[in-house]
Amino acid sequence: MAFPSAPSALWSVSLLTVLFAAAVHSNVVYDDDPLQPMTSDETVSVGGTVTLTCRVAESDNSSLQWSNTAQQTLYFGEKRALRDNRIQLYRSTPTELSITIADVQLADEGEYTCSIFTMPVRTARATVTVLGVPGKPQISGFEKPVPEGDKVTLTCTSTGSKPPARLRWYRGDEELEGRPDVVEPVTDGPTYNVSSELTLTVSSSDDNAFITCAVDHPSLAPGDKRSEQALRVLFSPKVQIQPESDLPREGEKFSLRCLGDANPEPTSYRWEKKDGELPSLAKAEGAVLHFSMLNKSDNGVYLCNAGNGIGNGQGEYVLLVQDPTAMSTSSGVDHAVIGGVVAVIVFILLCLLIVLGRYLIRHKGTYLTHEAKGSDDAPDADTAIINAEGGHSGAEDKKEYFI
Ligand SMILES: *[C@@H]1O[C@H](CO)[C@@H](O)[C@H](O)[C@H]1NC(C)=O
Ligand SMILES: *[C@@H]1O[C@H](CO)[C@@H](O)[C@H](O)[C@H]1NC(C)=O
Ligand SMILES: *[C@@H]1O[C@H](CO)[C@@H](O)[C@H](O)[C@H]1NC(C)=O
Numbered sequence: 221m222a223f224p225s226a227p228s229a230l231w232s233v234s235l236l237t238v239l240f241a242a243a244v245h246s247n248v249v250y251d252d253d254p255l256q257p258m259t260s261d262e263t264v265s266v267g268g269t270v271t272l273t274c275r276v277a278e279s280d281n282s283s284l285q286w287s288n289t290a291q292q293t294l295y296f297g298e299k300r301a302l303r304d305n306r307i308q309l310y311r312s313t314p315t316e317l318s319i320t321i322a323d324v325q326l327a328d329e330g331e332y333t334c335s336i337f338t339m340p341v342r343t344a345r346a347t348v349t350v351l352g353v354p355g356k357p358q359i360s361g362f363e364k365p366v367p368e369g370d371k372v373t374l375t376c377t378s379t380g381s382k383p384p385a386r387l388r389w390y391r392g393d394e395e396l397e398g399r400p401d402v403v404e405p406v407t408d409g410p411t412y413n414v415s416s417e418l419t420l421t422v423s424s425s426d427d428n429a430f431i432t433c434a435v436d437h438p439s440l441a442p443g444d445k446r447s448e449q450a451l452r453v454l455f456s457p458k459v460q461i462q463p464e465s466d467l468p469r470e471g472e473k474f475s476l477r478c479l480g481d482a483n484p485e486p487t488s489y490r491w492e493k494k495d496g497e498l499p500s501l502a503k504a505e506g507a508v509l510h511f512s513m514l515n516k517s518d519n520g521v522y523l524c525n526a527g528n529g530i531g532n533g534q535g536e537y538v539l540l541v542q543d544p545t546a547m548s549t550s551s552g553v554d555h556a557v558i559g560g561v562v563a564v565i566v567f568i569l570l571c572l573l574i575v576l577g578r579y580l581i582r583h584k585g586t587y588l589t590h591e592a593k594g595s596d597d598a599p600d601a602d603t604a605i606i607n608a609e610g611g612h613s614g615a616e617d618k619k620e621y622f623i
Contacts, residue, residue, distance in 0.1 A: 254278035257334045259346035265353050265439040269322045271310055272346055274334030279314035282338045286319050289330030295319050326350050326382065326410055351439040352382030354413035357447045359433050365452035365483065367530065368424050374449060376433035377415040380406065386436040387416040389430060396420075415452035424455035427483050456531025457482035461524055463537065470544050474511040476537055487528055494521040494536075516541045 254277035264270040274284055293301035298312045321328060325499040329350040335343045361374040376387050376398075384403040389396040398418040399422045405412055416433070420426070434446040442531040457480030464475040482488035499518045503510045507526075511518065522537045 253342070254284075255280065255336060255338050255441040256342050257284065257336050257344040259332075259334050259344040261347040261349070263349040263351065263438075264324045266324060266326060267353070268324050269320055270324055270348060271318055271320045272332055272334075272348070273316065273318040274344065274346075275316045276336060277315070277431060277598075278336060279315055281334050284312075284317035285335045285337070286317060287335070289332065289471040291333070294332075301535045319501050321348075324348075324350055329410075330462045336388045341418075350382070351437070352380050352409075353383035353439045354435045354445060355379040356383040356415070356445050357387065357433045357435050359431070360445050362449050362451065363452050366422060368422060368453055368455040371419055371421050372435075372451065373417055373419045374431060375415055375417050376447070377411075377413060378435050378445070379413045380409075380411045381414060381435075381437055381439075383413040383438075385414050387414055388434045388435065388436055389416070389418045390432040396431075410469065421449075422451060422453045424453060424458070424481075424483075426451045427453040427455065452483065452528050454483050457486045457526040457533035459524055459526050459530055459535030460532040461522065461535045461537035467542060467544055467546060468511075468514055468539060469542050470514050470516055471513055472544075474514050476509040476522060476523035476539075478507045478526055478535065479507075480507075480528070480533060482526070482533070483529070484528050486526035486533075490525040492523040492525070496520065496521060514541045550616075 238260060239250070253365070257274050257276050259272065259274050262270045262272065272286060274286060276284070284481055285296045285517070286294045288294055288302070294304075294307055295301060295309055295312075295317060297317065298309060300307075300309070306322045306324075308322070309322050310320045317334065329348055333345050335341055336441055346359075349379075354380055357376045357378045359376050362372060366372055376389070378385050378387060387401055389398045396418060398416045400416075402415045403412050404414075418431070418433075420431075429451050430448045431555055432446050434443065434447050436442070460479045460481075462477045464477070468474045478489050478491075480489075485506075490506050491498060491502075491509045491576045493499070498504070498509075499511070499515070501515070502518070503512070507524075509522065509524075519539055519541055522539055523534055524536075525532055525534050527533075531575050544607045
């Protein structure tokens with residue numbers, strides 16, 4: 221009989237091992253055991269509040285207990301065991317023990333245990349994950365305006381995130397491709413400093429443009445933490461010439477203004493006439509070329525050269541002097557168009573008024589007929605309404621008659 225007893229002893233030992241393992245690894249949940257406590261894992265940001273809930277399906281009035289990551293008891297039923305004002309009782313019933321931890325710190329992360337003191341003791345664990353909230357991103361690398369065509373490298377950094385934050389670059393709504401984030405663990409804690417570099421070749425259109433660095437992190441809503449850097453770009457003038465009027469007439473005075481879009485503003489202007497001298501009655505005063513009296517002999521192409529120390533830009537204007545009696549055609553056309561549009565609007569409004577008027581008259585008639593029909597042979601108000609609704613075809617007949 222010694223032979224069969226050996227395997228059975230082995231059996232019991234392994235069964236015990238399994239039971240012990242099950243008791244230790246209480247993540248094994250007995251769905252069919254109404255006394256098995258149930259918990260859930262939680263994620264919370266630093267400074268936030270987390271609620272730990274432990275429930276059993278049925279109670280035999282055994283006490284429930286929560287203990288922390290260091291196996292110190294926090295609450296035993298309603299009784300507080302650890303002096304920490306951040307930890308409060310949320311709810312205690314025979315089937316539930318819930319507690320809250322406020323102002324959560326990174327050190328609060330770990331496994332919390334809920335136990336119920338049945339025979340044997342049953343336990344369940346809840347893992348609390350604490351998110352390190354990234355700091356506001358800081359952009360560096362731009363100190364002074366740079367000439368058009370130069371490269372600018374911006375660096376964005378955000379400190380203290382856990383898990384590491386992701387940094388994104390934008391110019392307006394357009395996302396830009398930066399270099400991959402550099403993630404550095406902070407020496408005295410579980411958080412990370414993250415940085416990203418963006419290199420741009422700037423053009424004149426980047427002058428006054430805003431480059432944004434935004435932090436992407438599970439502890440933040442999109443756009444919560446971002447920083448902006450305005451770019452200043454030095455570029456040579458882009459020149460346009462603006463005439464004083466669209467109708468230069470012979471014998472009248474006239475002027476041309478040289479507009480140079482540049483950073484910095486243009487400092488010098490030079491006026492020229494293509495294939496010839498400037499007319500004797502034309503006088504250049506900085507950005508403006510004055511004609512004291514126009515003459516058809518002034519016709520030609522006028523050039524303005526503007527410089528700002530970065531470079532020069534040139535614009536041109538073709539002057540075509542009109543007869544002294546010439547009339548502006550463009551404004552006449554404008555008046556005709558406006559007159560036409562007003563006439564059409566007034567016509568449409570009149571039509572609408574007529575249609576609306578007829579519609580109102582017809583419907584007033586229908587309403588009167590309805591009222592009369594419903595109350596005709598009804599003993600009370602309710603019946604009158606029912607009659608009115610039911611006898612719709614009758615009302616229809618009457619309406620025709622009324623019109
Ligand atoms: C639990 O306690 C309540 C009151 O203290 C009692 O009425 C109830 O019978 C108890 N239940 C069990 C299962 O012991
Ligand atoms: C992370 O950033 C903090 C705050 O700026 C700084 O004090 C610390 O030295 C940085 N740590 C690393 C590893 O870069
Ligand atoms: C325009 O100039 C010509 C000669 O240059 C002159 O004869 C003429 O009278 C001028 N016309 C006007 C309107 O001044």
